[in-house]
Amino acid sequence: MADDISINRMQAAHPLKLGGRAFSSRLFVGTGKFSSNEMMRQAVDASGTQLVTVALKRAPLDGKKDPFADILDFLDPEKTLILANTSGALNAEEAVRLARLAVAAGFPKWVKLEIHPDPNYLLPDPIETLKAAEILAKEDFIVLPYINADPVLALRLQEAGCAAVMPLGAPIGTNRGIETRAQIEIIIEQAQVPVVIDAGIGRPSHAAQAMELGVDAVLVNTAIAAAENPVETARAFALAVEAGFAARRSGLGAMHTRAEATSPLTGFLD
Amino acid sequence: MQTFSEFLRASDFSTPLARAHSATPAQINAALHAEKFDTLEDLAALLSPQAAPLLEPMAQRAQRVTRAHFGKTVRLFVPLYLSNACVNNCKYCGFGTRNKFERTTISPEEAERQVEILAAHGFRSLLLVSGEHPKFANQAYIEDCITRALKHMPSVGLEIAPADVEAYRGFVAAGADSLTAFQETYHEPTYLEMHPSGPKRDFAYRLDTQQRASLGGMRRVGLGALFGLHDWRFETLCLAAHARWLMKHCWRSAVTISLPRMRPAAGGFSPEQKNIPNDRQFTQLICALRLFLPNVGLTLSTREAPQLRDHLAHIAVTQMSAGASTEPGGYSRCLKDRWEHTTHDNGEQFGVADERSPREVARALREGGLEPVWKDFDASLVK
Structure with missing residues (x-):
């Protein structure tokens, strides 16, 4: 289709370099919460993503096929990098163990570090996340930690060897957008590694806004999976990410809260 | 450290309870449209008879909240x-000591054999259930069963007699990840009437079970009231208060709520009908609980009929048992390729209403546009 060629034009021209790979889609997609694995597969396809996250707790960890935990059968590792996440881990020890098991089970040596001991808002534990990141980075994992929007923590994780940082815009599943905007802006300003907004993005406009702010990528799950029509919603997110990224690359005009004065204040100097 | 039993005994539920029985349109409207429920009074308004005509908008909102979370x-x-x-004698339970029948405790080896069959039918999450008996269902026996079950199941939970923190540490070390204990009723006088003898008569000890389990390291703790023993609106308010209290004081453990309605059991106990919510009231209380506790898993067992279960899964229920037998060794007739269990024998705890096989339950969910999740935990997280 003609429109598919142009959909990621700006992103294809400026691919995201992350963990030694280049991604011409800056939309990452989570695979939980879908009404079926088949629906998930179609939505992933429609999103044009090249990176999907999979909760290790939902996959078989012994490397064997399991028809009752077959989420991986619906993903094509040729088209998308499968990024295992450690969701379910309550502390560094559990997350590290899970990450190592995943590699033994045949996952790529990439890990989305998710440690949320709080089961209600699934907010990440900064202390355990840093501990686990230090261990896994030393073992040559490509570590992408899910964190609260804490600029100093982002720097500490960068120093620990993380390949990117993934601050939240709002708690997982809330669809509330980038409520942590002020902190995210500081992270973008200071970080040398890519910044990926990981949670809270509930609408395509939030994704576009994130890209305009200058984040390197966004990760969307609930907003696609829980939508009435996940496939069309995935496509809408893809368009929004390209729009926001292209706008950022093209130079946005400054926003003003009031009209510019028509009579210049410094005209008397001419 | 404060305990939940101390909190409950010091709490006055008269205001929310009065509202649960009679709320004004303004109170109901405010609750239904509240961005976030802060008080039990909001929940009470939605439980009231006056809120019943608003069941449809409540269900719509409950569904949105469930899907988001x-x-x-x-x-x-x-x-x-x-x-x-x-050793207990709960008046409503088929396992009570006054019911004379041959008691069965399956061996850990037999338990493992049945777990293997259950795994072949798709299950990846197992709940080990036992009556309370210090000789038969003791700590070493339960730990042995957990260890054996984990060879075939990535998630093993417990629904067993309340124990102390040390015992829960042992179960967690063996690999268990959840503990469920039904309070049966939160109304103390009714509780004492229903539990005339045995260790279960200790109302406070049972109330504090989840707190001890959480201290012992259980990742998920389950609550439940047996609807039918006392006013269902009172029980729902207390369940919600219990869940909120645990979320504050035992924040590391995920809370789930089971919603059993009384079914016929051996011993012929007849609950007062007014204490049992009818299907419409049951749906109303489930929607209200979902709005009050957006993140809490709600569990419906095979006590409920297939059609009701399938519909409630679309609104707010997030966990279901399937193919359940409620008697020890009830899966002994199952083969790896054939689902059949012993039913209606003398030793079952209660009769089930949904007798579909796990495969049929999963298919009904899929046909309704829901993904049945068999595996959602991996014991390698624990050990």
Whole structure:
């Protein structure tokens, strides 16, 4: 289709370099919460993503096929990098163990570090996340930690060897957008590694806004999976990410809260 | 450290309870449209008879909240009854000491054999259930069953007699990840009437079970009231208060709520009908609980009929048992390729209403646009 060629034009021209790979889609997609694995597969396809996250707790960890935990059968590792996440881990020890098991089970040596001991808002534990990141980075994992929007923590994780940082815009599943905007802006300003907004993005406009702010990528799950029509919603997110990224690359005009004065204040100097 | 039993005994539920029985349109409207429920009074308003005509908008909102937090998924699990030996004499339970029948405690080897069959039918989440008996269902026996079950199941939970923190540490070390204990009723006088003898008569000790389990390291703790023993609106308010209290004081453990309605059991106990919510009231209380506790898993067992279960999974229920037998060794007739269990024998705890096989339950969910999730935990997280 003609429109598919142009959909990621700006992103294809400026691919995201992350963990030694280049991604011409800056939309990452989570695979939980879908009404079926088949629906998930179609939505992933429609999103044009090249990176999907999979909760290790939902996959078989012994490397064997399991028809009752077959989420991986619906993903094509040729088209998308499968990024295992450690969701379910309550502390560094559990997350590290899970990450190592995943590699033994045949996952790529990439890990989305998710440690949320709080089961209600699934907010990440900064202390355990840093501990686990230090261990896994030393073992040559490509570590992408899910964190609260804490600029100093982002720097500490960068120093620990993380390949990117993934601050939240709002708690997982809330669809509330980038409520942590002020902190995210500081992270973008200071970080040398890519910044990926990981949670809270509930609408395509939030994704576009994130890209305009200058984040390197966004990760969307609930907003696609829980939508009435996940496939069309995935496509809408893809368009929004390209729009926001292209706008950022093209130079946005400054926003003003009031009209510019028509009579210049410094005209008397001419 | 404050305990929940101290909190409950010091709490005055008269205001929310009065509202649960009679709310004004303004109170109901405010609750239904509240961005966030802060008080039990809001929950009470939605439980009131006056809110019944608003069940449809409540259900619509409950569904949206459920989808945002849990997605379009339902977690499936299966109970395995280990023993119906019991030293308690709960008036409503088929396992009570006054019911004379041959008690069974299956051996850990037999338990493992049945777990293997349950795994072949798809289950990846197991609930080990047992009556209370210090000789048969003791700590070493339960730990042995956990260890054996984990060879075939990535998630093993417990629904067993309340224990102390040290015992829970042992179960967690063996690999268990959840503990469920039904309070049966939160109304103390009714509780004492229903539990005339046995260790279960200790109302406060049972109330504090989840707190001890959480201190012992259980990742998930389950609550439940047996609807039928006392005013269902009172029970729902207390369940919600209990869940909120645990979320504040035991924040590391995920809370789930089971919603059993009374079914016929051996012993012929007849609950007062007014204490049992009818289907419409049951749906209303489930919607209200979902709005009050957006993140809390709600569990519906095979006590409920297939059609009701399928519909409630679309609104707010997030976990279901399937194919359950409620008697020890009830899966002994199952083969790896054939689902059949012993039913209606003398030793079952209660009769089930949904007798579909796990495969049929999963298919019904899929046909309704929900993904049945068999595996949602991996014991390698624990050990």
